[in-house]
Amino acid sequence: MPTSAGLAFYSQAQLALRHADDAVLAAREARLSGHVSVGMAPSTASVLGVPFIHAMRESYADVRLHLVESLSGNLERMINTRQLDLAIVFQKEKLARWSARPILEERLFLIGTHDVLAPLPEASISPGQLAAIPLIMPSLGHGLRGRLEAICQEHALSVDVVAEIDGLALLMRAVRDGLGATLQPGAAISHLDGESLRVIGVENPILSRPNFLVSLSDDELTPAGLAARVILAKVMRQLVESGRWPGASLYAH
Template sequence: MDIRQLRYFVQIVDSGSLSKASRAFHIAQPALSQQIAKLEEQVGKPLLNRTHKGVTPTDNGLALYHHARFMLRQLDQALSIARSETAEVQGMVTVGLPATTVAAMGLPLVRRIRERYPGILLNVVEGMSGHIGHLMRMGQLDLAVLFSQELAPDVSVEALLSEELFLIIPEHSQLVAKDKSSVSTSEVADIPLILPTSSHGLRQRITAVFENRGLSTKVVAEIDSLSLLMDAVHDDIGATIKPIGAVMKEGGHGRAWRFLTFSDVSFRRRNFLHFLPPERLTTAAAMVAGELKQVARELTLQKKWPGFEPIGAPNREAIEKPAIIASK
């Protein structure tokens, strides 16, 4: 099988069009069609559905597409290593991280990889957990941090850490009395909330917790952009329920926040590291996975930010924490 044919085929599926793929490769469309016809002849089955709107892969084509993407990435990395003048670990590693996870672990991970493995090109993709999970299932990521243990049967998973969910309001807010460091779900039911949209896993978890207690939330805005959501909360439009990563995301803004625990429910979210099985995981990706787990371990041990614990750690009823925190 000609490697060029696989590259052409992957590009066609990515483009959804023979004409777009031909322009990407600077090859005439009839010649491109001929190469795909030869590939289909070798496979013995049609790989593309051709319509006036473009092309989509058949079931067999989709299976080939996923494996071809992996094979081509492996080949490109092997060639890069072979051409290198040193024996250091090299290659591109694509990691999918939700926004709050990026805030907590993104910069430490990038710094560690740059310092320890300068030959690795780290590609960090930030997005909603549903989108990150989709990319992982499609084989477009080497690693991903998700809030569910279930993803796909051919993806390995390890527990990473657990994070507490807080009611977060700005320090100047009057929504909760100044002397309170915790709130009950019934109290929060009366507070205007700014939450992600209903398709977001965190929103579904929040809704379930309140409904199990016969309560509903007073949602005044639905925002899937973390930065806009936190701006709206700081503008005192409403409170939100998020892990401490939402405050860490503030970076250098220097805004002060109160984060209050829930007194009547253990409100935590687990983080899992998903990665390709060992036989498909590149050396570079394995190194990044190891560093990501180390960053998570340090985050739970340093206690610099509250709410992070190893999965399986004892659930403490009371955790000492300041009532106000300024983003750093």
């Protein structure tokens, strides 16, 4: 097991190596260049990933972009060890050292086959009705599961998590096969057109999760990282304002 001193050294080494590479690139060209690593959860990447790549190419074609798609718990660990410059995460408490800006709020929906969700004939339900449905969720430590656990505490609920799957593609295959239902944000339901799955809203209160744009501190970010942060926030807002991010609403700034 690595020691805390070893992890600290590793984090600083990761940062120093990236800054050295960026300095070499910047010296070669007058235009903004360098390297930036950005992390997104799979559901977020399905809506945000490609528009962000296009926007970066239009504005900063010489910046080398590295996108990482992984569950939010993994992204938190990666930014804490400076393997990422920026990330979209859903719990800022674990990242107190870094810059965290709330950008948007996403509604959460219950998704499952008609058979699994047969006990719930309504188009929307209250949080207490989740107890009647077998759920498939990521494991503890990841954003959606953390939100579910918080909901259970707030409403004194006991839910039936029948399987823990740390991967969106496999999790959704299990849902399609009728092994259980899942809670997912609007970004995940945007790709369900034509599928034989039901989508049920959860209301009274509405269940949602915040999206935080987290980055290294300004004095640690390279110019490429600072530019990418501006573009990322801009694209997120544009997607919500144009209706291309289902179930999302912007925070007032």
